[in-house]
Structure formats: structure tokens, C-alpha cells
Amino acid sequence: MEEQLTEPFFEREKGILIVISGPSCAGKGSVCKIICRKNPDLRLSISETTRQPRNSEKHGREYFYISKESFEERIKQGQYLEYATVYENYYGTPKDYVENLLESGFDVILEIDIQGAAKVRTNYKEGIYIFIVPPSMQELRRRIEERGTESKEQMEMRLNCAYEEMKNADDYSYIVINDDLDDAAQRVQSIITAEKCRTERLKNKIEDILGR
Amino acid sequence: MEEQLTEPFFEREKGILIVISGPSCAGKGSVCKIICRKNPDLRLSISETTRQPRNSEKHGREYFYISKESFEERIKQGQYLEYATVYENYYGTPKDYVENLLESGFDVILEIDIQGAAKVRTNYKEGIYIFIVPPSMQELRRRIEERGTESKEQMEMRLNCAYEEMKNADDYSYIVINDDLDDAAQRVQSIITAEKCRTERLKNKIEDILGR
Numbered sequence: 001m002e003e004q005l006t007e008p009f010f011e012r013e014k015g016i017l018i019v020i021s022g023p024s025c026a027g028k029g030s031v032c033k034i035i036c037r038k039n040p041d042l043r044l045s046i047s048e049t050t051r052q053p054r055n056s057e058k059h060g061r062e063y064f065y066i067s068k069e070s071f072e073e074r075i076k077q078g079q080y081l082e083y084a085t086v087y088e089n090y091y092g093t094p095k096d097y098v099e100n101l102l103e104s105g106f107d108v109i110l111e112i113d114i115q116g117a118a119k120v121r122t123n124y125k126e127g128i129y130i131f132i133v134p135p136s137m138q139e140l141r142r143r144i145e146e147r148g149t150e151s152k153e154q155m156e157m158r159l160n161c162a163y164e165e166m167k168n169a170d171d172y173s174y175i176v177i178n179d180d181l182d183d184a185a186q187r188v189q190s191i192i193t194a195e196k197c198r199t200e201r202l203k204n205k206i207e208d209i210l211g212r
Numbered sequence: 213m214e215e216q217l218t219e220p221f222f223e224r225e226k227g228i229l230i231v232i233s234g235p236s237c238a239g240k241g242s243v244c245k246i247i248c249r250k251n252p253d254l255r256l257s258i259s260e261t262t263r264q265p266r267n268s269e270k271h272g273r274e275y276f277y278i279s280k281e282s283f284e285e286r287i288k289q290g291q292y293l294e295y296a297t298v299y300e301n302y303y304g305t306p307k308d309y310v311e312n313l314l315e316s317g318f319d320v321i322l323e324i325d326i327q328g329a330a331k332v333r334t335n336y337k338e339g340i341y342i343f344i345v346p347p348s349m350q351e352l353r354r355r356i357e358e359r360g361t362e363s364k365e366q367m368e369m370r371l372n373c374a375y376e377e378m379k380n381a382d383d384y385s386y387i388v389i390n391d392d393l394d395d396a397a398q399r400v401q402s403i404i405t406a407e408k409c410r411t412e413r414l415k416n417k418i419e420d421i422l423g424r
Contacts, residue, residue, distance in 0.1 A: 131411070136421055169418045174409040177417065187409055194406035197386040197399055199343070205389065206381045209348055 015102040019110045021117035022132035023162035025143045027178040032111045034185035043101050045110045051089035082119035114168050131172035135179040227314040231322045233329035234344035235374035237355045239390040244323045246397035255313050257322045263301035294331035343384035347391040
């Protein structure tokens with residue numbers, strides 16, 4: 001990883017994988033953007049895809065663009081924390097990319113839909129699973145309507161879908177109610193800070209202090 | 213509780229009991245002072261004692277001063293989260309006082325020694341147990357020497373005692389390394405914020421959003 005080479009050499013604790021999910025329009029993308037901007041030890045995970053890059057997109061920024069053959073080979077090798085097919089294209093979270101960042105001491109944020117998060121959970125139990133929800137269904141409706149790019153039927157479908165998706169909250173360790181974007185981002189940041197203080201993560205540090 | 217009467221009437225979530233402990237001179241008192249000053253939803257627990265108030269002390273501020281008879285009666289009734297005897301005086305954490313604050317929606321901080329924390333844990337498993345430690349034994353020695361009120365032998369004893377006390381870290385959910393007082397206080401605050409986002413504490417909220 002280039003990250004490893006450009007960082008000064010000192011021993012860092014392994015990073016934490018933070019999986020951010022929630023119903024659509026809950027605002028998980030915006031929350032992730034804010035905390036990544038504020039926290040230099042955080043990296044947003046980048047997915048691999050077999051779809052063609054669009055005009056402004058750059059390999060290694062929006063996605064890693066790879067061939068269908070490579071993707072299928074990597075599926076066979078178990079190289080994805082999760083993957084899915086959308087309109088005949090593969091999208092997946094590369095295990096080695098995430099693992100290398102974590103080993104280099106970066107915390108990695110994975111912003112992902114509920115099905116994807118469920119798959120990651122089976123492959124990476126040590127992750128922190130955070131569910132972002134709207135403060136009310138009325139507010140969610142308002143946000144969906146505000147987008148205004150969909151027909152009334154599509155909006156109703158999206159709202160019903162979000163309602164059903166809300167029922168997955170129990171699968172997550174934390175719930176962040178996105179009533180105010182900055183507050184919600186601050187709460188996610190607090191969760192990361194708190195998780196770094198967990199006793200099981202600081203056992204070595206205590207041994208160091210005790211000089212054993 | 214007077215707190216209940218002076219607060220405006222609205223339904224609040226039950227507060228969280230935060231137990232702060234650690235070896236002596238780790239700085240737990242200073243950490244507690246900072247977060248209580250910054251966080252209006254936080255109350256520092258006040259103990260009951262049978263010792264006489266000193267000149268500047270005030271009933272209900274430093275301690276609740278009660279008679280030996282009352283204290284022993286309340287022990288029998290199981291009214292203490294923990295209690296101990298020091299120089300023939302009782303000191304105890306009153307269960308009803310803490311419970312009333314929690315029920316009114318305040319988070320309650322209990323700054324307490326390691327033996328006391330262990331007793332509270334048997335009576336109140338839902339608490340958050342945070343262990344404050346110095347960044348190194350050298351720094352702890354420096355802090356103990358800086359106080360300068362003790363003989364060399366007493367200081368050595370205190371240092372050895374703190375070393376042994378450090379070994380209790382495993383009994384706590386979180387460890388906060390007090391390398392910088394403000395950072396340490398910020399980390400404790402993050403732990404409280406994160407704990408309030410725990411799924412098990414927000415189940416009712418999700419039910420509300422889903423309108424069930």
C-alpha cells in the first residue's frame with residue numbers, strides 16, 4: 001500500500017473497520033463525508049467494480065475498475081468482504097485493500113446498504129456496525145420528496161422500502177439518529193473514539209505501562 | 213428529588229450510571245470535574261457519611277451528613293450501592309439518590325476507588341465502568357512526587373499500590389489513558405455519547421419512529 005510508504009515509520013495500533021448502513025435517504029453518505037473530512041486517521045473504503053468508469057471518475061478514487069474475469073477470479077479466492085451484482089455489473093469490497101489500511105493503523109469506513117452490511121458482518125465480526133436512521137418517517141418522506149427526481153409511485157416504494165429496512169436496526173451495535181447532520185457525524189466520531197478506549201483494544205497498552 | 217421538580221416536564225430517557233475509577237493519582241477527580249462542568253445533563257454522585265462536616269463543607273454538596281444509627285439502618289435496608297468504613301466513619305453511595313437522578317434523565321458520575329467500584333458492579337450491572345490510568349509508571353511517580361506531601365516511604369508505597377491497582381483494568385469496559393487532562397475528559401465524554409447510541413438503549417426510539 002502506498003499509504004504505508006508515505007507514513008512515517010512508527011508502530012501503530014491496528015485500525016477499526018466501521019460499517020455505516022441504514023435505510024436510503026437516512027443521510028449515511030453525508031455523515032461519512034463529514035467525519036472523513038474531520039478525521040485524518042480515517043479512510044473511506046473504495047469498492048471494486050466491473051462497470052466502466054464514467055467521464056469524471058478516476059481509478060482508485062470512486063472505484064477500482066477491473067475486468068469481469070479478474071472479479072470472478074477474486075470471488076473464487078474469497079477476496080471480497082461482500083459483493084453484489086447490479087445491472088450485470090459486479091461491485092465488491094476488496095478484503096486486501098481494507099485489511100492493508102487497517103494493518104497500517106487507519107480506521108476504515110465502509111458506507112454500504114443493509115444487505116452488504118449483513119454480508120460484511122459474517123466475514124468481519126470485529127467491525128463496528130452503526131445504523132443511521134432518520135428522526136421520523138415524516139422527515140424521511142420530506143427528504144425523499146425534496147430529491148424530487150422520482151415519480152410519486154417510486155417515492156412511495158422507496159418510503160415503504162425504508163420503513164422495512166428500519167427493522168434491521170437490531171443487527172447493529174449502535175444507532176445514530178440523523179436529526180442534525182453535524183450532530184450525527186459528531187456522534188459517529190464519538191463512537192469511534194469510545195471503541196478505541198475499549199479494554200480489549202488496550203490490553204497491550206496496559207502491559208506496556210506495567211512494563212511487562 | 214428537587215431536580216425533578218425544577219426541570220420542565222417532558223419525558224426523558226433514563227440516565228446512565230458512569231463509574232470512574234483507577235489507581236490513585238491517575239487524575240480521575242480532575243477528569244470528572246471537567247466533564248461535569250461541560251455537560252449539563254451530568255450529575256456527580258454525592259455520598260452519605262457519618263463523619264462530621266468540616267468548616268467549609270455543606271450538607272448535600274460535599275456529602276450528605278447523617279447519623280451512625282441512620283447509616284446502619286440504611287445498610288440493613290440495602291440502601292447503598294456500596295459503602296466502606298474509614299477511620300470509624302461510614303461512607304456510602306445512596307442507591308435512592310442515584311436512582312432518582314437516573315430516573316429523571318440525568319447521567320450520574322460516580323468517582324470511586326477500585327474496591328468501591330467492584331461493589332457497585334455487583335449491584336448495578338447496567339453501569340458504564342471506566343478505568344483511568346496514567347500514561348506510564350514514570351509519569352505516575354512524577355505526579356505523586358509533585359504532590360510532595362508524603363515521606364519517601366509513603367510515596368513508594370503509594371506507587372506500589374497504584375501498580376497493583378492497575379491490574380484491575382480488565383474488570384472495566386473502557387480504559388482512558390490520562391496523558392492530557394482535556395483529551396482524557398473528551399474521551400470519557402465520547403464514551404458517554406457512544407453509550408447513548410447503543411442499540412439496546414434506543415429500541416423504544418426506533419419503535420416510535422416506526423409508529424408502533
